Amino acid sequence: MFKKVLIANRGEIACRIIRACRELGINTIAIHSEADRESMHVKLAEQSVCVGEASASDSYLNIPSIIAAAEISGADAIHPGYGFLSENTYFAEVCEACGLKFIGPSKESIEKMGDKIAAIELMKKSGVPVVPGSDGPISADGPKIFAMAKKIGYPVIVKATAGGGGKGMRIVTSEETLQNAIIMAQTEAKAAFGNPDVYMEKYIEEPHHIEFQILGDKYGKIAYLPERDCSIQRRHQKLVEESPYHLINESLRKKMGKSARNAASAVKYVTVGTVEFLVDKKGHFYFMEMNTRIQVEHPITEMVTGIDLVKEQIKLAAGEKLSIISEKVKILGHAIECRINAEDPDKDFIPSPGKIGKLYLPGGPGIRIDTHVYSGYTIPPFYDSLIAKVISFGVDRGESITRMQRALREVEIENIKNTSSLHAKIMGSEQFRQGSVSTDFLSKHILGK
Numbered sequence: 060m061f062k063k064v065l066i067a068n069r070g071e072i073a074c075r076i077i078r079a080c081r082e083l084g085i086n087t088i089a090i091h092s093e094a095d096r097e098s099m100h101v102k103l104a105e106q107s108v109c110v111g112e113a114s115a116s117d118s119y120l121n122i123p124s125i126i127a128a129a130e131i132s133g134a135d136a137i138h139p140g141y142g143f144l145s146e147n148t149y150f151a152e153v154c155e156a157c158g159l160k161f162i163g164p165s166k167e168s169i170e171k172m173g174d175k176i177a178a179i180e181l182m183k184k185s186g187v188p189v190v191p192g193s194d195g196p197i198s199a200d201g202p203k204i205f206a207m208a209k210k211i212g213y214p215v216i217v218k219a220t221a222g223g224g225g226k227g228m229r230i231v232t233s234e235e236t237l238q239n240a241i242i243m244a245q246t247e248a249k250a251a252f253g254n255p256d257v258y259m260e261k262y263i264e265e266p267h268h269i270e271f272q273i274l275g276d277k278y279g280k281i282a283y284l285p286e287r288d289c290s291i292q293r294r295h296q297k298l299v300e301e302s303p304y305h306l307i308n309e310s311l312r313k314k315m316g317k318s319a320r321n322a323a324s325a326v327k328y329v330t331v332g333t334v335e336f337l338v339d340k341k342g343h344f345y346f347m348e349m350n351t352r353i354q355v356e357h358p359i360t361e362m363v364t365g366i367d368l369v370k371e372q373i374k375l376a377a378g379e380k381l382s383i384i385s386e387k388v389k390i391l392g393h394a395i396e397c398r399i400n401a402e403d404p405d406k407d408f409i410p411s412p413g414k415i416g417k418l419y420l421p422g423g424p425g426i427r428i429d430t431h432v433y434s435g436y437t438i439p440p441f442y443d444s445l446i447a448k449v450i451s452f453g454v455d456r457g458e459s460i461t462r463m464q465r466a467l468r469e470v471e472i473e474n475i476k477n478t479s480s481l482h483a484k485i486m487g488s489e490q491f492r493q494g495s496v497s498t499d500f501l502s503k504h505i506l507g508k
């Protein structure tokens with residue numbers, strides 16, 4: 060097992076990883092930017108190193124500085140968390156070249172899943188169902204593009220090959236707007252990922268976003284865990300997740316779980332990852348992508364299975380054998396996660412950084428809070444706006460929703476506009492309670508646009 064792990068991240072996930080390390084008897088080194096000196100992860104870790112100025116490119120994305128910090132502090136492994144360098148093949152490669160274990164899959168696995176077109180190709184070969192599409196990058200000019208869209212059938216969706224966070228996507232309902240949508244998606248993709256390549260696929264109407272957590276060891280064993288429903292999204296970004304997906308039956312769960320396992324096997328996956336699917340109204344499912352890291356929403360799976368995913372991830376990276384058998388994993392209840400963002404839901408979600416006054420976060424039966432904020436903490440304007448995850452657990456979906464409603468009522472974050480009121484609206488909505496919500500639920504029924 061590792062003796063010292065450097066955490067190349069910040070915020071709630073850095074705190075989560077430090078806690079897992081502590082339970083495994085591993086010392087931790089936090090890195091931080093100049094803006095994050097007072098951050099909770101710095102206080103929780105045994106050691107800390109400042110790696111650069113406030114902007115992420117100078118600090119949390121600054122590979123030479125991070126590697127130097129690991130070397131001077133005697134780390135033997137690096138945990139990248141999510142976002143930042145977690146899916147950066149170059150970083151994974153540099154870590155390994157410097158004798159630092161990258162706590163994640165191999166560089167080859169990240170590479171194969173990072174390019175969405177290549178990943179779709181590989182999935183097809185592995186017998187995993189995929190959305191019908193262009194099977195390669197497309198360009199806006201030429202008559203071919205119209206024929207292709209017609210063959211796939213409108214509506215279609217144009218997506219960035221290097222995509223992430225819902226960026227570089229355009230839904231196209233008719234021929235008139237196709238070329239323009241491709242150009243816009245290319246421009247957005249270039250700005251966000253430095254790669255303008257986009258592809259086209261069938262737009263699945265009113266789908267559910269269902270994903271499977273997978274775990275793999277270096278001896279080739281792969282397990283999948285019960286699914287998460289992440290259909291409540293704003294601009295293709297998740298806001299609420301729950302587990303299990305209450306519209307699934309045991310046979311569909313097994314089929315999808317096995318597909319997820321095949322997807323992971325195809326890239327010889329080690330540690331933890333997530334295979335994402337879209338499920339249409341008829342219950343057909345299609346591979347969308349694989350995220351080769353721990354996900355924001357991992358706690359709901361931990362709550363319903365009793366498995367500590369971050370500890371498992373570290374143990375698998377250290378070369379331990381996987382002891383989980385998918386078919387034997389029991390679903391202990393129902394869990395929901397609400398992402399509390401420092402954003403103003405009444406003003407088009409503009410970020411709301413600043414100094415927190417009084418802070419009261421909920422507790423009591425069945426409530427877990429993953430956060431890095433505390434009373435008097437200043438939320439810096441430089442990073443993402445996630446400030447806390449409220450996770451509720453109950454014997455069934457009804458109890459989990461009621462507990463979440465009770466918990467959201469207790470949230471008080473003085474001076475900071477945040478999304479807890481929006482979550483209260485979602486939890487109270489009859490449609491959500493009945494459970495028939497697909498990815499357009501938030502825009503159609505809650506935000507009203």
Ligand code: ADP
Nearest residue numbers: 216222223224225226261262263268295347498
């Ligand atoms: P990203 O990597 O940017 O998160 P994904 O491929 O994971 O992109 O898609 C994000 C979300 O976009 C999905 O959860 C879904 O809501 C929507 N989406 C993506 N592809 C399709 C599709 N073919 N049909 C319908 N919705 C889609």
